[in-house]
Amino acid sequence: MQIRARGLGKTYPGVNGAPPVRVLDEMNLEVESGQLLAVIGESGSGKSTLLNLLGLLEPASAGEIWFDAERVSHLGRRAQCRVRGTRIGFVFQSFLLLAGLTALENVLLAARYVGRDGREAARDAEGLMERLGVAHRRSHYPAQLSGGEQQRVAYCRAVLNRPPLLLADEPTGNLDEGHARVILDELHAEAHARGAAVVLVTHRADAAARADARLRLVAGRLAP
Amino acid sequence: MRGRVFPRGYGFTVLGIAVGMAGLVALGAMAERISRFIEGGDRFVLGQISVAGEGMGMGAGFTAGGLLPAARMAEIARVPGVAIVQPQVMLPISTSTSHFLTVTQELVMGMDPAAPLANRHYQSLPVRSGRPLAAGDRKVAVLGSDFAASRKLTVGATLPIGALEFAVVGILDKTLTAPDRFAMVPLEDARDVWLRRDPLLFRVFGTGGLTRADLNSGAAVGWQDGVDPDDLARRIQAAVPGVNVTIPGELSRLLRTSTAFFSALLIGIGTLALVIGGLSLANTVTAAVFERIRDFGVKRALGATDGQLLAEVLGEALRVSLWGVGLGVALALGIGALVDSRTLREGQQLFFFSPRLLGFTFVFALLLGSLAAVYATLRIARLSPAEAIRRGA
Numbered sequence: 292m293q294i295r296a297r298g299l300g301k302t303y304p305g306v307n308g309a310p311p312v313r314v315l316d317e318m319n320l321e322v323e324s325g326q327l328l329a330v331i332g333e334s335g336s337g338k339s340t341l342l343n344l345l346g347l348l349e350p351a352s353a354g355e356i357w358f359d360a361e362r363v364s365h366l367g368r369r370a371q372c373r374v375r376g377t378r379i380g381f382v383f384q385s386f387l388l389l390a391g392l393t394a395l396e397n398v399l400l401a402a403r404y405v406g407r408d409g410r411e412a413a414r415d416a417e418g419l420m421e422r423l424g425v426a427h428r429r430s431h432y433p434a435q436l437s438g439g440e441q442q443r444v445a446y447c448r449a450v451l452n453r454p455p456l457l458l459a460d461e462p463t464g465n466l467d468e469g470h471a472r473v474i475l476d477e478l479h480a481e482a483h484a485r486g487a488a489v490v491l492v493t494h495r496a497d498a499a500a501r502a503d504a505r506l507r508l509v510a511g512r513l514a515p
Numbered sequence: 516m517r518g519r520v521f522p523r524g525y526g527f528t529v530l531g532i533a534v535g536m537a538g539l540v541a542l543g544a545m546a547e548r549i550s551r552f553i554e555g556g557d558r559f560v561l562g563q564i565s566v567a568g569e570g571m572g573m574g575a576g577f578t579a580g581g582l583l584p585a586a587r588m589a590e591i592a593r594v595p596g597v598a599i600v601q602p603q604v605m606l607p608i609s610t611s612t613s614h615f616l617t618v619t620q621e622l623v624m625g626m627d628p629a630a631p632l633a634n635r636h637y638q639s640l641p642v643r644s645g646r647p648l649a650a651g652d653r654k655v656a657v658l659g660s661d662f663a664a665s666r667k668l669t670v671g672a673t674l675p676i677g678a679l680e681f682a683v684v685g686i687l688d689k690t691l692t693a694p695d696r697f698a699m700v701p702l703e704d705a706r707d708v709w710l711r712r713d714p715l716l717f718r719v720f721g722t723g724g725l726t727r728a729d730l731n732s733g734a735a736v737g738w739q740d741g742v743d744p745d746d747l748a749r750r751i752q753a754a755v756p757g758v759n760v761t762i763p764g765e766l767s768r769l770l771r772t773s774t775a776f777f778s779a780l781l782i783g784i785g786t787l788a789l790v791i792g793g794l795s796l797a798n799t800v801t802a803a804v805f806e807r808i809r810d811f812g813v814k815r816a817l818g819a820t821d822g823q824l825l826a827e828v829l830g831e832a833l834r835v836s837l838w839g840v841g842l843g844v845a846l847a848l849g850i851g852a853l854v855d856s857r858t859l860r861e862g863q864q865l866f867f868f869s870p871r872l873l874g875f876t877f878v879f880a881l882l883l884g885s886l887a888a889v890y891a892t893l894r895i896a897r898l899s900p901a902e903a904i905r906r907g908a
Contacts, residue, residue: 346816348815348904349899349901368820369820369821372818372820375815375816375818375900376819377818381816383904385908387809387813387816387904389810389813390524391522391523391524391810400814401817403817403819404814404818404820405818
């Protein structure tokens with residue numbers, strides 16, 4: 292799947308009479324299937340906002356997002372939900388696992404809203420968790436897991452539906468070196484072995500160096 | 516997740532709802548108790564015409580009139596429309612004036628066991644254990660439930676009234692109104708109690724031309740089908756000299772007027788209970804949903820539609836509300852049982868957990884819980900997934 296963004300911008304309204312805050316401006320990018328794009332830049336440069344817009348997690352103030360020939364940025368609420376559920380996987384820095392669900396239930400959450408067959412999804416989830424080394428923690432709650440385990444569970448959730456687009460926002464930000472490497476290797480495998488388009492926001496120079504393409508943001512704009 | 520009996524992570528929410536619902540149910544049960552008492556009294560006075568002899572009732576000590584001689588009753592029976600005239604002797608069980616004319620007063624009620632009850636709304640009284648009074652009975656008593664409970668009397672026990680002793684042959688089911696505090700005995704035995712208790716009456720009796728049949732503190736008059744009881748009461752008053760006749764409709768109005776304070780109190784208690792319980796439940800459910808705003812954001816990111824989220828939240832709110840109201844009702848029942856076990860020793864029952872109260876509580880809680888959940892969900896649904904995740908962080 293080809294992902295294209297044209298003239299993408301995001302401006303947050305000012306609060307209590309303050310002027311509006313322009314976070315992202317005139318952003319153009321393209322990511323192809325099988326490509327891992329690293330987005331780098333200082334904190335506040337608009338990296339996470341870019342990822343949110345590409346993932347349809349919030350509406351853009353300007354511009355368009357295309358998945359192949361479909362302009363997904365202008366779809367209705369319900370259609371965007373379907374796109375998020377079937378075509379996008381998210382890996383967040385803070386994992387965002389649901390505290391009331393076990394590790395396996397958290398992984399299976401990805402299948403719940405897209406109408407997947409429960410048994411098939413459970414089989415896939417078990418396989419993924421086995422591969423990531425967290426199968427033995429399937430019945431534990433997030434609070435009972437280490438940070439590395441939580442991120443691996445969150446990663447399983449992100450890829451359960453084999454989305455053609457994987458968005459990872461600082462996925463290694465809260466992990467030690469060993470766990471970080473596992474996640475980064477998985478993201479590379481997603482792109483190069485499975486053919487997903489992967490957009491990785493990172494501060495790690497080594498991760499950016501391994502990417503197929505890099506994009507540097509400075510104050511919400513592409514750095515030359 | 517699905518299939519889990521207790522909703523994980525909702526312990527305090529359930530507890531919060533339970534406390535609010537316990538308050539609602541307990542206050543409601545107290546209101547129901549008072550309401551039943553008033554309704555029972557109203558049904559009773561509308562079911563018969565009560566007649567007493569002329570006078571202030573000083574001899575009888577209780578009824579609103581003097582002795583009602585047999586001759587007067589015969590005259591009443593001849594008034595067109597009258598179906599039955601049942602002589603009665605009603606005496607306070609305690610002669611202490613501090614017990615007179617209070618709602619907690621316990622009475623000895625003497626009635627003819629061979630005659631059917633004249634009251635249209637109380638043709639028979641439900642017997643919980645033992646048997647009702649029967650023709651030919653002497654020195655036996657059937658007790659109201661509170662009367663028996665306060666004295667720890669069961670069937671087979673002996674009840675002393677004055678110098679006489681009565682064998683308890685039956686205990687009535689709870690009626691939540693006046694008969695709960697009655698000791699029903701055969702009419703002749705009640706006359707004996709009365710004669711022994713009242714020395715003045717004893718001296719008059721025999722010398723004043725009175726016979727035992729004249730020893731009645733009143734009579735319950737029943738009417739024939741199709742007869743208007745108020746009209747009949749007025750006709751008796753006009754046709755039979757020397758009697759005090761209560762007019763059922765007027766007495767009912769009087770009863771309602773005199774209990775207007777209680778009625779207002781009931782409305783107040785009910786409103787207060789609804790407001791406290793309702794606010795507690797709505798606030799708790801809304802807060803519980805808002806607490807999970809981050810989870811909403813994550814679920815939206817995973818593709819959940821507004822409808823799917825709403826269905827999930829509704830299901831969870833219903834489950835949480837059901838647990839909360841279930842625990843709340845159990846808590847209220849426990850408190851009620853504990854309090855009533857103490858007050859029953861004094862012959863009092865403070866709570867009545869009627870099926871309609873419990874049914875209403877469940878429906879009210881589930882409805883309000885659902886509404887609160889829908890309101891909170893719709894508020895959150897307006898946020899983008901990213902905004903929901905940010906706010907919940």
